[in-house]
Amino acid sequence: MEITLTIDGKEVLFKSNGAVAKRYMMQFQRDMLKDILSMGVTEKSFDKMSEGEKVKWMRDNIDFNMFYDIAWVFAKTANNEIKDPLSWLESFDEFPILDIIEPLQGLLEKTVSSKKK
Known part of the structure; x- marks a missing residue:
């Protein structure tokens, strides 16, 4: 799954695939799924707020x-030319994370969801 967001006037491609959690672990030495689950809210409870x-x-x-x-991992997955996280973030004058969280939610859901019913 891919989405394109405009950040600071630049089109940025974000992509989720099977390597995202592994790339996150390799870059940040943390488990992406544990980090996401540590926030302790479900989509259903969030929708009711x-x-x-x-x-x-x-x-x-x-x-x-x-x-x-997480934003960096999705961007790096879409474009391997992207530099390290700090250099990438410094390339933007503004990076409105609150505006980006919701659009990235679909990529997060694809990363942690199950097809089993």
Whole structure:
């Protein structure tokens, strides 16, 4: 699955595939799935929150550094030419992580979901 987002006026491709969790582990020495699950909210419970509750929950519970790391992994998976995480982030004057989290949710779901019913 791929999506393109405009960040700081630049089109950035993000991609999820079977190597994403492994790339995350190799780059950050952390388990991506454990990091995601550590936030402790399910999609169903999040959908029931009001917008104000969602903002408060995200402010109180989200490790934004983890989302920068996840965004980099998806971008690096789409484009192997991307440099290290810090250099990539420095290439943007603005990187509105709160605007990017929701669009990347679909890629996250593809990474952690199961096809088994």
